[in-house]
Amino acid sequence: MHRGVALTLSIGAAALAVVVVAVDLQFNVEVSFETKQDGEWRVIATTVGDVYASPRFEGYFGCAAPEMRIVIANGLPWATSQEVVVRVIDHSSGRDEVLVQRTVEVAPSATEIIPFTAPAWATEPSGDGKDLGSASVDVRVGDSYFGTCLEAP
């Protein structure tokens, strides 16, 4: 293979990789749940990667303090403004109760914070190990939607 062709292909592939990652980051919105422990905010669940493609939360409500908050961060400085709808639904006691429902417009490189109080079951120790309750989290970013479920340990 001619060296010039090899160099062109190499630089082209590297540049394309950077462009692909940059375009994805452009639409990156990160949503995380935090709880206050010992006076410090600690992340207990967060979106991993782009909410459009890999929407999932990792973590539990269990052992959380009553004081909680949802933090929505909008990507990089050149990202576009995003409308984010967040709903936290408590499924304990057999009925769905909306704990939080908020719509926020998050500006590029800005962060929005939605404080809320955790349900009682989320802050009680599990004791005999039985499930105390569960809550699902629905997040809609623009026209894209995802939901997930957080369960007490």
Added chain:
Amino acid sequence: MKEQTMQGALTFLGFAISVIAVFYFAIVYIPKVSEWTQLAALVLLAISFAFLGVFLRDTVVGRPFFGERLPWLAPPYVMYLLAIFAGIVAEIRFLNIDMVPKPIKILASLLIGVGLIIVVAIRQGLQQRSSR
């Protein structure tokens, strides 16, 4: 220290810094993007490393960093190894994508793997014939 060794050491340092920069980029930004973007970026990086190795092979920079002492430690081989590493990580990432059914993952992996072997074998065969 011979002048040639000094040049080799500096070139090696340059390569090491560049590779660290690529790894830093991967650690900082790759986890933040979607799984398909991660896969695409890894495949493109593998292609980039492989062709960079091809380009460097016949250049002055492509000689072993430390001459006869470590003949295998040459820029092209480092690039090929990085390409293989990126390819393996891309395959692992592909197998961990939840939305793709497991039979499709296995079938696609086998097709790509066997396809690569066949393509290399055919190319080698053609080269041997033309050299006779």
